[in-house]
Amino acid sequence: MALENPFQDPLRFERQAPECAIVIFGANGDLTRRKLMPALYRLAYDRRLSAGFAVIGISRTPLSDDQFRDKMLESVKQFSEDTRVDADVWAAFARGLYYVAGDLNDAALYQRLGQKLTAVESERHTGGNALFYLSTQPSQYAQAALGLGAAGLGKGSGWRRLVVEKPFGDGLASARELSGRLHEVFSESDVYRIDHYLGKETVQNILAFRFGNGIFEPLWNRRYVNHVQITAAESIGVEGRGEYYQEAGALADMIQNHLLQVMATIAMEPSASFRATSVRDEKSKLLRSMRAMTPDEVRRNSVAGQYGPARIGGVDVAGFRQEPGVDAQSQTDTYAAITFFVENWRWAGVPFYVRTGKRLPKRVTEIAIHFNPAPLHIFDDDGGESAPNLLIVRIQPEEGISLKFLSKRPGAGMTLRPVSMDFNYGSSFGERSPSAYETLLVDAIVGDATLYTRQDMVEASWSVVEPIQNVWREARFDFPNYAAGTWGPAAADEMLARRGHAWRKP
């Protein structure tokens, strides 16, 4: 049996990333510059990286190690929102940055990478551990994994793990095919499908809120919950990603992954422990309990939208079809609203309304749990119908939890008014929250897959989303159907009105 380090003190010591090399494919890309490198630098700043830590960037552009370091320094300076760039910390961190140029389709690249990994292992003492991060075009995922396998890099003297960014396929069949290709080199337990939403503090706080407290869980079922609304609104448009977005759309880009994962976190059964397998088993079970709709049900329970031009705050805003790289007749959904149902004893009959869209009035992501009204209204004017108890979990921009309930208005008479009890995550605890990528990168290096998506979860969510996609592909939408800067198409309001509900205006 291997000797354990007797000096560890988990109660006091910060969780630290053990020695390893992170190999980033797509090292010159936006994700690396905006998210990965600032997150890694912040981990170094907080002394959470081991001395035996290295990054090997891979991309087509020829660069020396020093040029790569300079480029990454610029990225860290530009995109680190709340971290000071300390010259000494950067110098120590930058010594562990390396670069290998090459084409992912060229077998020679992987040979050169293997040589670099060996050199870095002896120079930085990475222990032979390697985390391969695919920050490339999704179409290159399989090629990169197979290239690593062919060069014998899928196995080594230490552990080997693969991190994959979404989208995980564009449908059930392609998701299965992608997993199959990845599994030719990496076992499922070594594949980390990243969904940055799950790394956000408030999403993790949902688990703490639900399963760390005894008072909410008894209410968390069809008997007390009337319906649930999950909203992920963006005020911006496609911001130069028109070409990519045109192929994806709101349903595939947001609902299939982020929002169904959030919904699974809200609706899952309590897990037996906070271990990765237990938590992911429960999420997977929930996703598999979701009703896959028939085409008729899809038409009743889903609304696709696309924004048209508008004038917002005195500025003319282009419609989606006027965005660069977008087909003038595009049928892509920039808005999607779906009514989902979970077919289990806890949630049978409770609608889960999920909506997401671009160019909505504000940037907000929240979950609103609408409770049933009091069974009897004993006050003349208690506003009970119009102000049900509401529990709101805000994910962004201001993370927190609010509970709305009725209270007596001060003074004579018995007039009730709704009041809000707020818990503001950021201000109640003034400490800086780690970014989602900081959390998820350390998790992957430590080998904790709790917040990563497993193959069966991906397949289950595609099984729910694909029938909707199929109906939408055959439809001819009368787009645009909502003006930029509004809360989406009227049909989405009608979808809720049919069940006597209305969208919240967050």
Next chain:
Amino acid sequence: MVAAGPGGIPPERVLRELADLWVALGKQGQDEGGAGVLRACTLTLVVLAEAGDDAMALGETIAALMPEHPARAIVVKLSGAGEHALTERVYAQCWMPFGQRRQICCEQIEITASDAALADLPSVVLPLAAPDLPVIVWLRSARLFEMPPFGEIARMAAKVVADSAGFADPKRTLRLLAETARGGVLLGDLAWTRLTRWREMLARLFENRDYLAKLARISSVQVAYDGEFATTAWYMGAWIVDALEDAGVRAKVVVGAGRGPAPLSVELAGGGFRVVLERREDRLVITVDNTKNCTNLPQPGDYLLMREELGIVRRDAVFERTLASAARLAYATD
């Protein structure tokens, strides 16, 4: 900061003043066009300090702790000998979180007590604690530790945090602390907290498999200290020996006053393997055999130390074991 009137200390009056304070703050916030104030409280922090303690520095430390550990802070200033005197004032610490309109406020009660009034202190402090939340006592006065009212205050606390570095007799202090812990008081000692980053660096070193494989060779542990680091040094020696024992390694430990330039240094050695950790100003120098590495390690101030202790309101098995071992070790060397 909003001050309320001074006077005697019937707890009901103090609590009423607190309630009035919140109403005033709420009105003030709304009058200024803001969204009002948000009251945050996760614990009661009772600070027992001497009147000569740097009030401004203490105030700044408490203010810095509030965003992460919002608390009702009760600061007791011990004014020393003299007539029976017990006074109070009530005020609030507020801050505006970055990018938000709403003020967050925590309440503070300041009590000044002469030695003659110390016996009355527990009956004043107890009803002022925020209901249903843990009470943490931060003992900044060494002399109060051995005075009878302290025992009563400690009994109502979920945790008592002391700083044995400021106590006169390190060995006796360790023994008293160990006895207090055995008596069921959950203790923290900032002299131990100061070691966290050191211990972390040592632990990190042995994450390296090559070094870990050499652990069994270690046969001696030497800890050398400068005056104020005495109890810290005993803790360090005891912790290392306990950890080595867990790994089946028996080593001889020597803790003593150092003569070198480092205020605190630790050496683990044996079988041709040698690890040395030394503090040199704001740097920690780590030497493994002949390889030297230097890392930035500023001396943590009260804020960082208390921040860590307030985050651990439960049993700390490693500290409890180390405290017991350090007390034994200190007396065994007499």
